[in-house]
Amino acid sequence: MEIVAKTFAGLEDLLAAEIEVAGGKKIKKIKRGVTFEGNDECLYRCMLSLRTVLRLLIPVFKFKAHTEKDLYFKAKKLPWEEYMELDQTFSIDCISNSSVFTHSKFAGLRVKDALCDRFRSRNDDKRPDVNVRNPDLPINVHINELDVTILLDVAGFSLHQRGYRKKDHMAPLNEALAAGIILLSGWDKKTDLLDPMCGSGTILIEAAMIAQNFPPRLFVKSFAIEKWDNFDKQLWVAVKKQLKMEIEPSFVKFKGFDISKKAVSMTEFSARDMMLDDRIEVENVDFFEAENNWDSGFIISNPPYGERLKEDDIIGLYKEIGNTFKKSYSGFQAWILSSNFEAFKFIGLKPSKKIPLKNAALDVKLQKYEMYSGSKKASKQVD
Template sequence: MEIFKNEIRPYVAKTFSGLENELATELKFLGAENIEIIKRGVKFEGNRELLYRANYLVRTAIRILTPITEFKVTDEQSLYDGVKAIQWDEIMTHKQTFMMTADVFHSQIDHSHFAALKAKDALVDFFRDKIRRRPSVDKEDADFYINIHISQNVCTVSLDSSGESLHKRGYRIGADKAPLNEVLAAGLIKLSGWKGDIDFYDPMCGSGTIVMEAAMMAMNIPAGYYRAQYAFQKWVDYDEALWQSIKEEHDNEFKDIDINIVASDRSEKAIQIAKRNLKHAGLHKDIEISKAYFDSVVPKSEKGILVFNPPYGMRLTENDIVRLYQEIGDVLKSNWSGHQAWIITSAMDAAKFIGLRPSKRIELYNGPIEAKLLCFDLYAGSRREKSPDYRKKLDSGNYRSGKTKYESNPVPFRNEEDGDDDRRSNDRERDARPYRGAGRYDNNSRDNRSYDKKRSDSKSYGDRGRSEKKPYRGGGGRFSNDDRRDSHDNKGYNKKRSGRDSKRSDSRSFKKEDSGFKPFREGDKKPFRKRDNESSNKKRDSKKVTVRFKRKRLD
């Protein structure tokens, strides 16, 4: 066939949504030409050697296709005629098996399974009409994998050079619940920018997919090193010598690592599965794995990166998933300062409870699940304190953004090694600053009270600097019970307010630590007040008597 005769061929590499740029970068590094990024894939051109290298080395590709023909489709008959017109006897023989798959988008034919069956019938009828024999279909281990792609009524027939999906690396012999796809795991690591030069952690490793992909990258192990075969090895133009030379070239580039790759999980079952996978891949000596909760994992150096895939809430209740992400945020803040954390999740409502602002958000798809990859830069202090502009302001006396409020006595920046003497001196400097309250004192009427005393007095009168006391009007939260009792002279009013406050003393305000989104727990709701039937009946009867008595008097 003409496609096998050409030295430079067109190819299409498929991937997950969100990983197209990383895939294009890998193909460009291998020498691909005319690269074009498409939705969930990359088009490129190259020779047969590039096809072999791409299948063996590229980590973010699901499969690599070789288009053989393209034609317009208006109905199922045009699809049948277009597939049957291909000279299939130049590609395969009737003794070889095949498997047909189809992808349909925005077309008159709107069912992918029906399109695959129609194309299969056309291929079988081609051989039956020509030699009265037909090839068989094998869905498990076929010799040829054929892909039908229909979009905007244009059909592209391609040969799949990979065969089984490239995410099946060959190193994983077991998996825990909801394992992460190997291609997606490699894409997460590449998106994080990790180059194998700092420590790597996965505190929720599951079956160990992320740490195994990280170890293979750091040790320069090819993505297809553990894989047994590819579909292109059954093609008529397969070059065994070229393939073996490519494998030997890259298999001799392994290197040792001098960093820590640490994996942990709270599930004993997941840890045992991960250990078997590491042993099968020969990476059990390069990855440290143990059963541990996230809050008990201690970083081994001052700088590192965390990449992990926490639960999304599919098998957890709403309260449990919120509590989980709260604990993740607490542990990151307290134990992992100086590190960078990358978390992939689809539970964005629960991810807000981490309590950190992500520096990056990347949209991805974990299979059919829409997810986001969040990056958190963890600092010992605030991000503003780490910026060079903030340090310049400290040196010049402008310790706050904009113009300093107290330029004459700026408060110095307190480092960790500062002692209690510096803290007391800062308090003295703060008390020595001129008081600029909420209008109650002008420049001529300042008294000699301390700064803290004036602030406390100002709060008791309100922040607006009113000179007279005002009655408590509710709705606030700035006044204590003592201020409420002293804020009005009417004793009856105070008595009425105190009675209301005592009734409300048992209620609880909503806090972030509560186990859910509801403002009250189930046992905290006040029961409805039961109606006193006897008193209501007496009142109703007394009204009736009064009305009757008045009517008698009028008569």
């Protein structure tokens, strides 16, 4: 079957590589995503194990529509009953990039009306209900000019969710983006890893899972596909079992610092939830005062971007990050993610790599700094 996988801009290559490992064929990169072919086994593997994916969608109908009316009549002719029963619920999410269908919400409503009217005409005026929160059949409508594609969302929720973030944190990093920056950094899964401003611990938890080849959605329950007629429960259980067998032992140390007590307790809570609390050590301490007792290591972090800080404070913060790297972290390499490109300059070390990315609509950059032992200089700047 054809499958569409969506991700953040800049993570397409990583996602394609992950899909290849999961057994996907005919992999093609598209804007913010990848299309590929795979059987049920491959799909189930992707659902449980892809780290950088946000949505997995299966295209079921494709047609051309020239007007709103045309969209309605063509959508009404589609055999929706092959995908859902009258007593099941559905939702419709429409994205339109078209000069004809300029209001995606309205186009989505036309498809919803068409689906309901088809059921009504065949079931004594009865129709399935809409459920936007937890639908049995989450339907996506993509319109590109006149081309309409109807896709089914196999999860019904964004796949960045792994189930470990139970409590709110002020500025958590999206889990798929966190996994993406760890993979982009080229971290070898063996070097001890520090996030000196760890917040709710997303980077540490994602890294600990990567180190063990631990499938990020192993503990997630109730994917929409589990309620579909053609869901192969036996195969699902077999794929889960196989993925569990592929988990590898890891002896890497993970450490996090944060000045916020609440953040530290959140990291501890999530680490416990993922059974990673014996691997991840967190300290409620100011990074600039924390003692470093590692000779070398890898740092990946996203410091505050500055939304809640005054300009002087954010400049001071990034200056202090650079000073602390130079003073106490020689022999380390650090990867810093930020949307504050001005503040980056105050780190005072030349980045040896700059990777532009998107955090939803926000432009961000991942920058690499190398603190060579015996030298305060970082490597040559690369633009």
